[in-house]
Amino acid sequence: MKYPLTIAAIALAALMSPAEAAAMKESGDPLASARWADMEKVFLAGSPVLFDPRVKVTAPSTAENPMQVPVTVDATALKGIVEVVVFADFNPIVQVLRFFPEEAPAYLGFRVKLQQSTPVRAAVRTADGVWHVGGTWVETMGGGCTAPSAAAASPEWQKRLNEVTGRQWSQGPNAGRVRLRIVHPMDTGLVAGTPAFHIEEINFTDAAGKRLMRVQTYEPVSENPVFTLHRGAVDGILEASGRDNNGNVFRARIEQ
Amino acid sequence: MKRLLFVLLALLAGGLGADDFDYRLVAQPVAGDVYAFIGKTEDFDTVNGGNIVNTGFIVGAEGIVVIDSGPSLRYGQQMRQAIARVSAKPVLLVINTHHHPDHFLGNQAFADVPIGALADTRQGIARDGDAFAENLFRMSGNWMKGTEVQVPNRTLAAGRLAVAGRSLRLVALDGHTGADLVVVDEASGVLFAGDLVFNGRAPTTPHADVGHWHAALDRLEQLTRESGFAALVPGHGAVARDAAPIRQTRDWLNWLTDGLRQSARAGLDMNEVLARPLPAVYDGLPMGAAEYRRSVGHLFPAFEQDALEPGR
Numbered sequence: 137m138k139y140p141l142t143i144a145a146i147a148l149a150a151l152m153s154p155a156e157a158a159a160m161k162e163s164g165d166p167l168a169s170a171r172w173a174d175m176e177k178v179f180l181a182g183s184p185v186l187f188d189p190r191v192k193v194t195a196p197s198t199a200e201n202p203m204q205v206p207v208t209v210d211a212t213a214l215k216g217i218v219e220v221v222v223f224a225d226f227n228p229i230v231q232v233l234r235f236f237p238e239e240a241p242a243y244l245g246f247r248v249k250l251q252q253s254t255p256v257r258a259a260v261r262t263a264d265g266v267w268h269v270g271g272t273w274v275e276t277m278g279g280g281c282t283a284p285s286a287a288a289a290s291p292e293w294q295k296r297l298n299e300v301t302g303r304q305w306s307q308g309p310n311a312g313r314v315r316l317r318i319v320h321p322m323d324t325g326l327v328a329g330t331p332a333f334h335i336e337e338i339n340f341t342d343a344a345g346k347r348l349m350r351v352q353t354y355e356p357v358s359e360n361p362v363f364t365l366h367r368g369a370v371d372g373i374l375e376a377s378g379r380d381n382n383g384n385v386f387r388a389r390i391e392q
Numbered sequence: 393m394k395r396l397l398f399v400l401l402a403l404l405a406g407g408l409g410a411d412d413f414d415y416r417l418v419a420q421p422v423a424g425d426v427y428a429f430i431g432k433t434e435d436f437d438t439v440n441g442g443n444i445v446n447t448g449f450i451v452g453a454e455g456i457v458v459i460d461s462g463p464s465l466r467y468g469q470q471m472r473q474a475i476a477r478v479s480a481k482p483v484l485l486v487i488n489t490h491h492h493p494d495h496f497l498g499n500q501a502f503a504d505v506p507i508g509a510l511a512d513t514r515q516g517i518a519r520d521g522d523a524f525a526e527n528l529f530r531m532s533g534n535w536m537k538g539t540e541v542q543v544p545n546r547t548l549a550a551g552r553l554a555v556a557g558r559s560l561r562l563v564a565l566d567g568h569t570g571a572d573l574v575v576v577d578e579a580s581g582v583l584f585a586g587d588l589v590f591n592g593r594a595p596t597t598p599h600a601d602v603g604h605w606h607a608a609l610d611r612l613e614q615l616t617r618e619s620g621f622a623a624l625v626p627g628h629g630a631v632a633r634d635a636a637p638i639r640q641t642r643d644w645l646n647w648l649t650d651g652l653r654q655s656a657r658a659g660l661d662m663n664e665v666l667a668r669p670l671p672a673v674y675d676g677l678p679m680g681a682a683e684y685r686r687s688v689g690h691l692f693p694a695f696e697q698d699a700l701e702p703g704r
Contacts, residue, residue, distance in 0.1 A: 199689075200685070206661065206662035206663045208661055245662070247662065300703040301697065301702050303700050305658075310658055313659045315661075316703075376703065
């Protein structure tokens with residue numbers, strides 16, 4: 137299936153620079169990954185796909201620590217975003233997370249466990265049904281998914297499971313930013329004798345209960361995950377709530 | 393003809409300086425029968441073969457004490473040969489200053505000699521040694537051939553140690569790793585600082601406790617003020633005759649941790665912290681940019697955690 141507009145028309149409508157417009161294409165994976173066809177089938181099947189430089193995925197080109205590889209997805213240059221899915225082609229568990237920006241800008245920072253060198257990608261579905269795909273290669277020595285969590289070595293985490301710390305920034309260059317850390321082992325289930333145990337869902341709402349963003353997280357998200365997002369037009373106290381795959385819930389207010 | 397061609401090829405390979413796996417170790421006199429082998433201020437690669445570390449030895453009346461054994465079996469063997477070119481006396485003790493692989497993977501070449509380290513260092517080598525060695529096989533390639541972990545077989549403790557006709561002062565510190573042994577040779581006034589001190593090369597932090605490291609640097613600076621002090625052999629970089637590399641290491645750690653603390657308080661994400669440029673003072677510092685990025689990975693999460701507040 138073809139996407140509904142021509143690339144030229146999209147580039148014109150988005151006021152893209154010639155370089156960005158030239159980088160936009162509907163076929164031929166720019167990251168030249170042998171797994172792309174599978175990824176497309178699994179995550180984007182049947183829908184039009186556009187490799188789109190407006191989907192910015194930032195990660196270190198070489199990651200020293202495969203257990204904590206920082207990834208930032210910024211799709212705020214796109215309008216009408218319904219959903220963002222993040223995956224890593226060569227990970228044993230490829231799906232990292234999905235987020236639904238709703239009232240918040242389409243921006244999310246987090247960290248992932250990588251098993252080997254791989255593209256890390258974000259596919260952004262807009263209301264017209266098109267998947268806009270961006271990504272970057274991360275080189276790593278790997279082992280991030282089959283190494284035990286630090287929590288596995290000590291029972292201390294059990295007392296603090298799902299403990300949330302967070303902060304909002306109201307002033308300075310990062311005004312409007314929200315950062316959040318949740319204590320959780322995020323076990324992948326790939327370490328012998330340790331079943332998968334991970335946070336599945338996080339909801340960010342304002343004081344009145346209106347949802348800013350929903351995040352679905354999977355096994356590759358790093359232990360004690362840290363998230364960075366922007367609250368957008370919403371003001372005041374934020375609430376973060378969610379649960380893990382064992383039904384443990386958390387709810388925490390982050391003061392402004 | 394065939395043989396001639398082979399010889400020519402071998403000469404050519406030798407000329408390139410890598411395929412003969414010769415580290416070309418030359419003992420550099422430090423002071424009073426104390427020598428050091430000074431490695432490059434680089435990261436491990438297949439050209440340097442891991443010769444990025446300083447090792448040393450003390451020639452006493454009765455024999456020789458070796459301080460650290462280098463990154464591979466080949467290094468250890470070549471080090472022993474280079475020592476023999478300086479003195480025919482027997483090696484009586486090898487000391488591993490801490491549990492990082494460039495400091496102990498030459499131990500195999502001294503398997504017939506007691507190898508001593510602090511208790512935590514012995515445990516660390518037994519626990520992490522194989523993983524460290526695997527990593528160096530990946531980074532240094534064939535230079536590592538035949539290298540296996542030889543865990544130290546003797547526990548050293550802080551205090552005076554009489555060995556080889558020398559009096560050594562062992563100072564047990566920590567901060568670069570969980571156990572960092574400093575060796576002072578009293579006769580010569582040479583201080584082997586291990587990786588608590590880097591000179592003209594950015595410090596590494598994979599197992600660092602920066603608060604403890606600062607305390608260790610203060611203690612080291614006191615040692616350099618003692619009347620007998622003659623020279624400091626850092627774990628990496630040139631030998632010094634003063635405390636300048638101690639201050640250099642302290643300045644780097646201060647800059648690093650101040651920046652990480654400020655970044656966390658300002659709400660930066662780890663990718664933004666990684667993208668911060670180094671100040672001009674560290675332009676051209678060997679491994680500066682690379683070690684900064686590694687240290688962000690090792691140390692930023694704790695600063696990040698400190699900057700966040702409990703949710704209610």
